[in-house]
Amino acid sequence: MSRASRRIEPYLSRLYGYALSLTENPQDAMDLVQECAARAIAAGRVPDDESAYRAWLFRILRNRFIDDCRRSRHAPEALDDPEADDGAATWQETWHGESALISSITVKMGLKRLPQIQRDIIALVDIAGLSYAEAAALLKIPEGTVMSRLSRARRILLGYIATDNVHPFPMTKKQKSP
Amino acid sequence: MSASRTPIPGDDELSAYVDGELAPDDRAQVAHAVAADTVLAARVAALSKLKAAVAGLADERPLTLGDLDLPPPSVRLQRRAIAASVLALLLVAAAGGGYWLWRESAEDAWIAQVKLRHLSWISAAETPAAGDLLPVALRTALDGFPGAAHIPDMSGAKLTLTDVAVFRKSASRAAEGVQLRYTGLRGCRVSLWLSRGKPFPDESLAENDDGAARGFTWRVGAVSYALFATGMDHARLTLLARTVYESTRTNHAPPEPRQHALRVASDAATPCRA
Numbered sequence: 001m002s003r004a005s006r007r008i009e010p011y012l013s014r015l016y017g018y019a020l021s022l023t024e025n026p027q028d029a030m031d032l033v034q035e036c037a038a039r040a041i042a043a044g045r046v047p048d049d050e051s052a053y054r055a056w057l058f059r060i061l062r063n064r065f066i067d068d069c070r071r072s073r074h075a076p077e078a079l080d081d082p083e084a085d086d087g088a089a090t091w092q093e094t095w096h097g098e099s100a101l102i103s104s105i106t107v108k109m110g111l112k113r114l115p116q117i118q119r120d121i122i123a124l125v126d127i128a129g130l131s132y133a134e135a136a137a138l139l140k141i142p143e144g145t146v147m148s149r150l151s152r153a154r155r156i157l158l159g160y161i162a163t164d165n166v167h168p169f170p171m172t173k174k175q176k177s178p
Numbered sequence: 179m180s181a182s183r184t185p186i187p188g189d190d191e192l193s194a195y196v197d198g199e200l201a202p203d204d205r206a207q208v209a210h211a212v213a214a215d216t217v218l219a220a221r222v223a224a225l226s227k228l229k230a231a232v233a234g235l236a237d238e239r240p241l242t243l244g245d246l247d248l249p250p251p252s253v254r255l256q257r258r259a260i261a262a263s264v265l266a267l268l269l270v271a272a273a274g275g276g277y278w279l280w281r282e283s284a285e286d287a288w289i290a291q292v293k294l295r296h297l298s299w300i301s302a303a304e305t306p307a308a309g310d311l312l313p314v315a316l317r318t319a320l321d322g323f324p325g326a327a328h329i330p331d332m333s334g335a336k337l338t339l340t341d342v343a344v345f346r347k348s349a350s351r352a353a354e355g356v357q358l359r360y361t362g363l364r365g366c367r368v369s370l371w372l373s374r375g376k377p378f379p380d381e382s383l384a385e386n387d388d389g390a391a392r393g394f395t396w397r398v399g400a401v402s403y404a405l406f407a408t409g410m411d412h413a414r415l416t417l418l419a420r421t422v423y424e425s426t427r428t429n430h431a432p433p434e435p436r437q438h439a440l441r442v443a444s445d446a447a448t449p450c451r452a
Binding site for chain 1: 189190192193194197199220223224225227228229231232233234235236237238239240241242243245246247290293294297301390391408
């Protein structure tokens with residue numbers, strides 16, 4: 001296995017997770033990861049620093065997604081809409097639920113309902129593992145905007161989880177009726 | 179410290195606190211506030227659980243390079259290469275050398291694609307073998323390569339044809355490339371790639387080495403060939419490439435003296451380094 005292949009392998013699962021958040025389709029996500037991996041492996045110049053390398057990988061994937069959307073003339077949902085950072089609801093308005101409602105199923109359902117710009121910031125920080133500074137550099141926005149956009153996205157996501165009809169099954173056994 | 183003396187952090191600060199993105203002083207202040215307020219503590223708990231649940235989504239589909247069918251250089255790259263080539267063609271055409279520049283660029287893209295396929299194959303944890311289906315797979319794969327009826331025998335170099343892979347731009351199109359996969363007893367893997375309808379490489383045998391994979395390219399009529407290996411002794415690979423090159427040009431198996439030379443070279447070579 002070449003050095004370039006060995007280096008990218010630990011990031012493949014996270015790249016796929018991020019790709020899935022962008023495309024919402026497993027096959028498209030896999031195609032995106034494949035193209036990203038092929039490009040990264042074949043690249044001539046690669047960042048030496050590991051965190052810079054990680055940010056570089058996710059930038060490749062994200063730019064590729066945007067290019068694909070443009071090429072297919074299927075405009076992506078806005079990924080850089082400043083309006084999305086305005087008018088944040090308060091915590092009290094969105095979160096009435098309990099932490100027990102937060103599970104992989106409810107989170108996936110909630111993420112699907114989020115506007116792409118908010119899903120994107122959550123995925124970049126929590127799935128890709130980028131710092132605020134790295135996310136800000138990738139999105140070309142100030143770090144403060146990353147912080148507020150992420151906070152708002154999480155509040156809305158929690159709101160969806162609290163009000164969604166999908167809830168995890170209770171873990172207790174059913175009691176037989178007398 | 180009482181809650182009344184500690185500023186109540188806002189949602190942005192709590193979110194950044196969970197991410198470990200606050201400066202030390204701010205972090206300490208938020209920690210004090212959270213410790214003194216059960217409502218804030220519940221928010222932090224919910225945010226932490228949410229962050230962990232989102233991060234966990236990436237673990238639901240663990241991926242390795244073996245799961246990927248690495249594609250040829252992206253369409254975008256190809257377009258760039260073509261655009262660069264077209265531009266170069268226009269600029270240099272007046273000087274009479276445009277065609278050759280385009281050809282060089284397209285050939286580089288083709289070689290990069292072949293190398294990627296080879297590296298993708300050798301990076302797979304296990305090498306699937308076509309087994310009894312190999313003859314059928316070969317017939318199907320080489321259908322459309324009428325000029326390549328002869329399948330090179332590398333047994334002299336102690337390499338066995340174990341699998342064949344066909345690559346298409348889409349399911350409905352004919353094969354654009356066929357990769358014959360040869361496997362040795364000491365970890366060697368050799369890819370022989372066939373493409374058709376390309377004006378490159380030259381008909382003569384040419385070496386290509388970028389450190390990751392070493393190989394040779396040549397063309398016989400409309401069929402372009404590339405033979406790549408990783409970590410193989412240079413003398414052995416060179417002899418093998420020359421043998422396969424001659425074999426594809428003559429459509430005959432290599433003569434016995436050459437087979438013997440290959441055996442000697444294989445015995446003398448160090449095991450391949452994957």
